[in-house]
Amino acid sequence: MSERNTRQKAAVMEVxxxxxxxxxxxxxxxxxxxxxxxISLATVYRILKGLLExxxxxxxxxxxxxxxxxxxxxxxxHYFRCRQCGFMYExxxxxxxxxxxxxxxxxxxxxxxxxxxxxxSCTGSR
Amino acid sequence: MSERNTRQKAAVMEVxxxxxxxxxxxxxxxxxxxxxxxISLATVYRILKGLLExxxxxxxxxxxxxxxxxxxxxxxxHYFRCRQCGFMYExxxxxxxxxxxxxxxxxxxxxxxxxxxxxxSCTGSR
DNA sequence: TTAGTTGCAAAAGGTTTGCCGTTTT
DNA sequence: AAAACGGCAAACCTTTTGCAACTAA
Numbered sequence: 599m600s601e602r603n604t605r606q607k608a609a610v611m612e613v614x615x616x617x618x619x620x621x622x623x624x625x626x627x628x629x630x631x632x633x634x635x636x637i638s639l640a641t642v643y644r645i646l647k648g649l650l651e652x653x654x655x656x657x658x659x660x661x662x663x664x665x666x667x668x669x670x671x672x673x674x675x676h677y678f679r680c681r682q683c684g685f686m687y688e689x690x691x692x693x694x695x696x697x698x699x700x701x702x703x704x705x706x707x708x709x710x711x712x713x714x715x716x717x718x719s720c721t722g723s724r
Numbered sequence: 725m726s727e728r729n730t731r732q733k734a735a736v737m738e739v740x741x742x743x744x745x746x747x748x749x750x751x752x753x754x755x756x757x758x759x760x761x762x763i764s765l766a767t768v769y770r771i772l773k774g775l776l777e778x779x780x781x782x783x784x785x786x787x788x789x790x791x792x793x794x795x796x797x798x799x800x801x802h803y804f805r806c807r808q809c810g811f812m813y814e815x816x817x818x819x820x821x822x823x824x825x826x827x828x829x830x831x832x833x834x835x836x837x838x839x840x841x842x843x844x845s846c847t848g849s850r
Numbered sequence: 851t852t853a854g855t856t857g858c859a860a861a862a863g864g865t866t867t868g869c870c871g872t873t874t875t
Numbered sequence: 876a877a878a879a880c881g882g883c884a885a886a887c888c889t890t891t892t893g894c895a896a897c898t899a900a
Contacts (some may be wrong), residue, residue, distance in 0.1 A: 602899050623890080638857050643890060646856095660785030661836050664889070672791055675851055681833070689825050696839065699815050700804055703844030707807070710787050710838040713822065718829030728874050728879055749865080763883050769865060787886095790864070 601648075608647045609633040611654070611669075618664030619686045620658045620677075639646060658686075659714060678713040682720035727774075734769045735759040737780070737795075741829045745805075746784040746792030784812075786838060804839040806847035815839060 609630040614621065617629070627642045649655040658666040658677060666686055667683065678687040700706050736758040740747065743755070753768045772793055774782040784792040784803060804813040818837065826832050 600900095601853085604855065604899075606856070608732065633773065636857075639889095640858080640891080647891095648820065653824065657788070661785030661787070663790065664760075664785070665788065665872055676825075678830065679830075687827075687830075691825060695819060695820060695821055696837075699802075699817060699819075700839060700841070701813075701844065703847060704813075704848055705745055705842040706804075707841040710821075710836075712836040713826060713832055715826070715833040716831040719833055723831060725873095728878090730880065732881070762882075765864095766883075767881055770867095773866090809856075843875075 605634045605638050606630070606641050607645050607648075609637060610642060614655060614669050620668040622664050622666050624664075626667065659710070664703060674691070676711040676713065678715065678717070680717035680720055681714055681717050685717060687717060731760045732756070732767050733771050733774075735763060736775070740781060740795050742793050742795060747795040748790050748792050750790075757769060766816065785836075802837040802839065804841065804843070806843035806846055807840055808842050811843060813843060 610626060612633060613626050613629040621629070623639065623642055623646065626637050626646070627637065630637050630642065646655065650657065651677075653670050655670045656672070658668060660666070660677075660679065672688075672690060674692065675688050675690045677694055678689050679685070680687070681690050696709055697706055736752060738759060739752050739755040747755070749765065749772065752772070753763065753765050753806060756763050756768065759843070764784055770799075772781065775796075776783065779796050781796045782798070786792070786803075786805065799816065800818060801814050801816045802818055804815050805812070814848050821831055822835055
């Protein structure tokens with residue numbers, strides 16, 4: 599038989615879509631429990647896995663941190679993480695300039711970019 | 725008292741410096757054991773931690789993979805990982821062009837970039 | 851009815867820590 | 876001799892899996 603629509607799946611997607619930044623599995627669990635109190639962490643992981651395969655969500659893998667999840671379908675983007683407040687700002691307009699970085703004969707298929715620094719709220723800039 | 729010079733530390737550094745690409749903790753252990761057969765994984769981790777603090781080595785954190793370690797003191801660089809053969813090619817000449825990506829008022833302090841694709845050996849290019 | 855799902859608990863994989871005996875200085 | 880250090884095993888954390896009970900269709 600085919601895939602079922604369960605309260606748990608709906609809750610996970612609702613959490614992901616209702617939050618402005620990517621979330622870790624544990625955070626998703628906490629928020630999903632406000633909707634379906636009995637949902638377990640194992641279920642969250644299983645649902646995330648399924649959603650990833652369907653590309654309904656995407657993973658954000660900051661170096662050295664646990665994976666974060668966000669709704670899929672967004673256009674190509676990267677993140678700027680503020681070291682002061684921890685907030686992750688989406689950055690778009692990523693250049694194809696990267697192509698110039700690889701030697702002749704190399705085929706660049708994909709890339710991952712993370713920016714770190716201080717956001718305008720934290721620097722006091724306006 | 726101050727830091728000691730042990731065979732284990734020497735072995736870990738020797739492994740790291742003698743290898744062309746970054747290595748994972750488990751790989752470092754395997755190779756270090758050829759020098760000091762009794763060295764343990766816990767010791768490798770403790771030594772790596774100490775070397776990191778002194779910045780004698782650096783970590784390479786590919787998204788979704790275990791941390792890799794390389795000798796420190798290299799100039800700013802990134803990696804191109806070939807999806808066919810898995811080899812990691814060092815890429816330098818990273819642009820400050822990134823600065824144009826962040827909004828006004830944001831202070832860009834650091835960045836992490838990973839390139840993925842196929843290397844020239846694997847494409848058959850010459 | 852019944853195959854996909856869920857919860858729970860156990861397992862796994864990687865990294866860290868406590869304890870105590872060993873080694874460098 | 877003493878402070879560091881190393882080995883071993885246990886602890887930790889996050890993610891995965893086995894299994895019996897549950898539930899959407």
